[in-house]
Each structure stands twice: as C-alpha cells, then as structure tokens.
Amino acid sequence: MATLSINRIRKSYGALDVLHGIDVDLEDGGFLVLLGPSGCGKSTLLNIIAGLDEPSAGDIAIAGRSVTALPPKDRNIAMVFQSYALYPTMSVERNIGFGLEMRGVPEQQRKAEIRKAAEMLQIGHLLDRLPANLSGGQRQRVAMGRAIVRNPDLFLFDEPLSNLDAKLRVEMRTEIKRLHERLGTSIVYVTHDQIEAMTLATKVAVMKGGYVQQLADPRTIYERPANMFVAGFIGSPAMNFIRGKLLSDSAGARFTSEGVIVSLGGPGGANGTRECVLGVRPEELKVVEMEDASLEGVIDVVEPTGPDTMVTAIVGNQAVIARAEPRFQGRRGDQIRFRVDPSSINLFDAKTEARIDVGDASLIRPIHENGFS
Template sequence: MSTLEIDRVRKTYGNLEVLKEVSISIGTGDFLVLLGPSGCGKSTLLNMIAGLENISGGEVRIAGKVVNELSPKDRDIAMVFQSYALYPTMTVRQNIEFGMKIRGIPPAHREKAVRAAADLLQITHLLDRKPSQLSGGQRQRVAMGRAIVRQPKLFLFDEPLSNLDAKLRVDMRTEIKRLHARLGTTIVYVTHDQIEAMTLATRVAVMKGGVVQQLDEPQTVYDRPANVYVARFVGSPSMNIIPGKVEIEGGALTAVIDVANRQAARIPGITLSSQAASKYANRKVLVGIRPEMFSVGNGQTQGAVSVDVDVVEPTGPDTLAVFQLGGVEVTARLPPRQVSARTPATLSVDTSKVVLFDPDSEELMN
C-alpha cells in the first residue's frame, strides 16, 4: 500500500487554477521532493497534503485513507516549517514535547521520546535553552525533533533549509538524509534547490505552472529529462539545448550542429527508437548535451567538435568553458587549465548520453 496517494488533485482560487489534476503516489520509506520555482504550486500541494489548504478536486489518501475533509491533527502527519515555528518562551525540551503534552501522553513517555529524538539529532546539551539562544541550524534540529516524537506516517518539510547560510545548508542536508536513513519514514519535501532534490530524494516531482512535468528517480530526471523545461531546470550549469538536425549515415543516427565559421559538428551514435528515427530523419531537432559530456579531444576523435572558446571560468576542481554551437551559447565542464579564453579548442562529446527533443513540443524523443 502506498503511504501517500495524490489522485487528480486540483486547486483553484476563483478562475485561477493553481494545481491542475496532479497525481503522485509514493510508498513507505520514500523521500519525495517537490521541485520547482516560486509560484509553481509545490507549497500549495504540500499544504493540501497537510490539511492547511482545502482541495478543489481530486483526493489525497494517506495509508489508503481519504483525508480531504480531515483536520491536520487527524492526518497522522508532522510538518517542519521554513520558519521553524518554535515557541520563544519555551525551552527546547518543552518545544519538542509540547504536542505530546497536548495529547495527554504521560510525562515518563514524553521524557523518553524527547531524549531519543535529542540523541538522534545531537541536541541533548541544548534541551534547557530557549530558541533565542540557538543558531539557525540548532533551531531547525529542534523543529525536526518536535516532528520525530510524533512518530507520524508522513513527514512534510516546507523549504526547511532556505533560511540557512550555504555551509550550514550543506550540513543540514546531510543530517536530513541521515535521519531518513535511520528512521525509514516517508517524507515529502518542498524546495526550489535542485541540488537538495538530487541529493535527498528517492523520487523527484518537477513542477511548473501547477503541473508535474516529470516524476522519477533523481538520476533518471537528470539523464533523461522529460522535456526542455526539466532539462534546463535540473543541473548546474543546466543542460545545453542546441538546435540541430538528425541524419542517417549507414543505418546509424548522427546529430548535425552548425558551427560559426567552421565545418558543421557531426555527433554520431545517437540512440532513438526505430519509429522516432524514421520520423525525425533529416529534420530539425534540439540536441541536449550536459556540460560534463564534453572532454578535450583531437581532430581525429569521432564526434570531435571544433569551437572558439569565448569565456573560461575556473571553479577550482574544474573549468567552465563557454562557446557558441548551433547559434546558441554552450557551456562545457572541463578539467582545469585544458582550454584558454579566446582560443580555438577541439572537444569530444560522450554520445551515449546525448538526448534529443522535439523542437515544436520540446518533449524528449525516445
């Protein structure tokens, strides 16, 4: 049985449709990340799962039970907010045990649960402090501890790391992943940060305009994005989307890309179904190449591309090289010191991971 089923859920505000028949199903122990930019509907969907927003259409089921009309307290969920939502006049211990106290759980059981959560989150030494005496990361741990002691069927995280600085965000990301591994609880997590999505999720739902564009494992979303929007949103730098065309040479597919003032680049070994190959042969396509698919090659390498490097951006472990292909700006991720700005370079492409998109629908071609 799925822990969470979102079945054709809609949300409207007057004539404005914010969510458009969203359907998602995840099993026990899954870590679902709702990923997308501001305004895509991900937080609205999370609030509907939590019972903080009414549902305009469809059903939300938790452990097989329809919860559309249930109040948040009756849904067996625990939510961790972006703002921590701690009571400032209470100690850490009191904040963590407050929900249990309201539900009438005996003091001895409350103390045991608080100790277990504090040990797990390494905040035992903070139990007698007030929230004002804690750092942002410590407050987030307290908020997580308050959720853990409820032992819910479902954890909901609403952009919990967005208020933290970059270093602490990385540390807390690791803590959340470790927490999920230890507890095995089902989590739904909202973020606009695709690095968080890739590192934390077992399933990613990429959203745009109230529609799920792709729901899949993180690596599949990265390697085979469902459309150009997903390709550009997931990955940093994002996937290069380059106008080109497909030609058949000796029964094999080759992507052909124009290069200014040079011979066209020919990238062989493109994989498509026979049906798609016959449909798109000698037609325009969009060629998707991740920056790391480029490597420094030579003129004899099959699929070598000769370019004029415009800008070089050293990042330490690698270098980003920017140049023109197919009339658009393209970025390659290369080892340090292998190319220089305003000089020609010959690059090879890992053709096994090149993907093609229909130029009209912008959908992935299979």
C-alpha cells in the same frame, strides 16, 4: 502499500487554476521531493496534503485511508516549516515536547521521547536553552525534533533549509538524509533547490505551472529528462541546448548544426530530417584534439573553480559550457574541439520540447515533406 496517494488533485482560486489534476504515489518509507520554481504549485500541493488548504477536486490518502475531509490534527502527519515556528519563551525541551503535552502524554514517557529525539539530532546538550540562544541550524533541529516525537505516518518539509547559509544547508541536508535512513518514515519535501532533490529523494516530482512535468527517481530525471524544462532545471551548470537537425540516410542517423556533427549510429534507413534540439551536459563534453571531434568552436570565457574549470565556447552561433580539467590552459579566442559520447546526449523536439528517441523510425520525417532534396 503506498504511504501517500495523491489522486487527481486540482486547485483553483476563482478563475485561476493552480493545480491541474496531480497524480503521485509515494511508497512506504519513500522520500518524495516536490521540485520546481516559485509559483509552480509545490507549496499549494503540500498544504493540501497537510490539510491546511482544501482541494477543488481529487483525493488524498495517507497510510491507506482517505484524509481529504479530515482536519490536520487527525491526519497523523508532522510538518517542519521554513520559519522554524518555535515558541520563544519555551525551552528546547518544551518546544520539542509541547505537542505531546497537549495530547496528554504522561511526563515520564514524554521526557523519554524528547531525549531520544534530541540525541538523534545531536541537541541533547541544548534542552535547557531558549530558541534565541540557538543558531539557525540548531533551531531547525529543534523543529525536526518536535516532528519526530509525534511518530507520524508522514513527515512534511516546507523548504526547511532556505533560511540557512550555504555551509549549514549542506550539514542539515546530511542530517535530514540520516534521519530518513534511521526512522524509515515517508517524507514529502518541497524545495526549489535541485541539489537537495538529487541528494535526498527516492522520487522527484518536477513541477511547472501546476503540472507534474516528470515523476521518477533522481538518476532517471538527470539522465533521461522528459522535456527541455526538466533537462534545464536539473544540473549545475545547466544542460547545453543546441538547435539543429536530426538526419537519417543510408549511413545512419546523425545530429547536425553549425560546428556540430554527432553520429548517432543505428542501421541505415529511409532518408529523412527533423528539426530538434540536442541536449548535452557540461561534464559530457570532453576537450580533444582534431581527431574524433563532435563540436568545434572558439573559447569565450574560462572560469577556474578549483576541482575543475568551466569553459564557455561559441559553437556556430550558440554558447555551450564544458566542465574541463582543473589545469585547462585554453584562453579566450582559442579554437577548441569537443567529443561527446552519443549515448550521453538527449534529443528534444524543437516545437514541443518533449524528449525524442532516435530509435523510433516514425520520428524521422521524409525529406520531401520538408522541401529538402
């Protein structure tokens, strides 16, 4: 059974449409990440799930029951905010257990739940402290503890790590993943950080302009993005995009551009061509000598990072980035050649930016339609 069902959710503020008919289901025990840039609608959708905002149309169901008309307190959810939202004059123990206290849970049971959550989050030794005496990471653990003791059907996380420094973000990301594995409770998590999405999610909804661009598991999102927006948003450095043509003749299909020719194999067929964009991730570009080269160009920038070296090269009139070996010795101005495995590339329509599959014969237009001979 789905823990969460988001059905045709729309949200408008006057004439401004913010969400355009969102449909997402989250399985019991799943981890859904709403991922996208600022203004894409992900926080608005989270607030609608929480009951902090009302949809203009559509329905939200949690644990099999519609909650669209219910206030937040009756939805059996727990929310972790970006700002921690701790009571400054209360101890860690009271902050964690305050919701239970307000619900009239007996003190002995309340203390047992607080201690269990605190030990799980490794903050048992901090229960007597005030929030002002805690680090950012410890405050976020307290906020998570307050959510855990509610034993909800669904956890909601609103960019919980954005206030932390880089090292603490990594540590807290690990804590959240460990927490999900221990509790098995479904989580909806909002972020603009694609690393958080890839490491935490069982399912990612990539959003742009109030639409879900793609809903899939992280591996599918990374390897088979639905369009150029998804492809460019996921991955660091971002996917390379090279504009060119997809050609088909008796020798098979191939992508060509200035300084680029990638054979896509397949049986020979009718002659045809199509304007398209080749997408290839930096780690898929292998530096080679003359033989078997798919791309060739001139080195523009070399950036050693320690575990590898990022190489920016000008191929034709387009810049591409490759992730080379740590001891790469090339310099600016040197010729460079790359080989790419055809199975690792993505192709996108030049106009719609949607993903295309070479195996579909209808995707190759007859040459005479485009004026080629």
